[in-house]
Amino acid sequence: MSALPEKNDGIRLTEEEKARRARRSKAIGFAVAGLCLLFYVISVFKMGAGVVKRPM
Amino acid sequence: MSDIGADIRQQSLISNADPQDFLALLKPRVMSLVVFTALVGLVMAPGTIHPVIGAIAIFAIAVGGGASGALNMWYDRDIDAVMKRTANRPIPGGRVSAGEALAFGLFLSVFSVMVLGLATNWVAGGLLAFTIFFYVVIYSMLLKRRTAQNIVIGGAAGALPPVVGWAAVTGDVTLAPMVLFAIIFLWTPPHFWALALVKCEDYGRAGVPMLPNVAGEAATRRQILLYTLILVPVAFAPVVLGFGGLAYAVAATLGGAAMILFALQILLAKGTDFTRACWRMFGGSILYLFALFAALLVEWGVAKFGVLTFIRGLWS
Incomplete structure (x- = not known):
């Protein structure tokens, strides 16, 4: 039976896996920013001129 | 150092996907036909729609079409793996796990229907939801492996985008x-x-x-x-x-x-x-x-x- 490791380092990603993870993270970042912009644009254009008519 | 990573890699718990693999799940070539036919339905419709809202409607319809493509690839991963034409798709190619594709497809389905419904009207949103349902459940799950009439009936899903585009403007179907x-x-x-x-x-x-x-x-x-x-x-x-x-x-x-x-x-x-x-x-x-x-x-x-x-x- 092999001895247990002294220190469990967990999973080490390969350089390729790290690069892919970074690209996925970037894509998710852009997607989230895009979503914020999309909802903002929908809100503005759905409200139209009403966007400036605020009750005092 | 322990190599518990090897086991986890074998179980596909570490994602091997690039962003373009997720893009490939959306079947971009099918999507282009969806966008084009939906655009024609949208511009032909009587009535007016703000160009920005119109563009968002087309975007939502495209994403809905892509979502149904992702869900189709998730369900058909076993047969895709044995067909030459589809063996290198992201799931049989081992780059995206089935769970990732399912989550991606479901998220985009809900997202596209909500965006179309909120930006235009719920007739269009409902029709888009029906299109996704028809393609995934009626065509992929029920018809494709059972009957030679699969693409005849299933073709309805691919034919709906211009109707959705039209409904986005008018709120009805004529x-x-x-x-x-x-x-x-x-x-x-x-x-x-x-x-x-x-x-x-x-x-x-x-x-x-x-x-x-x-x-x-x-x-x-x-x-x-x-x-x-x-x-x-x-x-x-x-x-x-x-x-x-x-x-x-x-x-x-x-x-x-x-x-x-x-x-x-x-x-x-x-x-x-x-x-x-x-x-x-x-x-x-x-x-x-x-x-x-x-x-x-x-x-x-x-x-x-x-x-x-x-x-x-x-x-x-």
Whole structure:
């Protein structure tokens, strides 16, 4: 039976896996920013001129 | 150092995907047809929609189409793996896990329906939800592996985008968008059966009962001609109903003649000519559908903006 490791380092990603993870993270970042912009644009254009008519 | 990573890699718990693998799940080429036909439905509709809201509606319809593609790839991952044409798709290729594809497809389905519903109206949102449901549940899960009529009935999902585009403007469904629906619906069988005739070994290996595998090559050739002979006159309906003009009539006449010729070539061809005839029908039918919808789009643009402004708009 092999001895247990002294220190469990967990999973080490390969350089390729790290690069892919970074690209996925970037894509998710852009997607989230895009979503914020999309909802903002929908809100503005759905409200139209009403966007400036605020009750005092 | 322990290598517990190896086990976890084997269980696909570490994602191996690149962003473009997720993009590939959306079937971009199918998406382009969805975008184009939905755009024609949207611009043909009577009434007005703010161009920005219109663009968002088209985006939502495209994402909905892509979501159904992702869910289809999730469900069909077993048969995709044994078919040459699809063996390198992201899931059988081992780059995206089935769970990731399912989550991605479900998220985008809900997202696209919500965005379309909130940005335009809930008739359009509901129709988009129905389109996704029809493609994933009715076509992929219930029909594709059970009946040779799979793409005939399933074709309804691919035919719905112009109806969704129309409803995004008007909030209802009338005869005109249903005519566009009928054109794509009747176009689907000759288009896909031409591919199935060439790829029937692939489909046979995967156990998908396409018409050539079930009814035989001769029956499929006849069915292609039959559907083409129904499609070509139906494609003149926009002219009869008054929303297709001269350019559309020319496209429907020349394209229709070419489609009948392609179908006859498939019926009569032998040997290598037969394979060539099938590919000609497969590619030619895409051009035919594109020409019909492009003619409607051009006629709409010319009527709305005048010839020069429309060309300048296309150029810029």
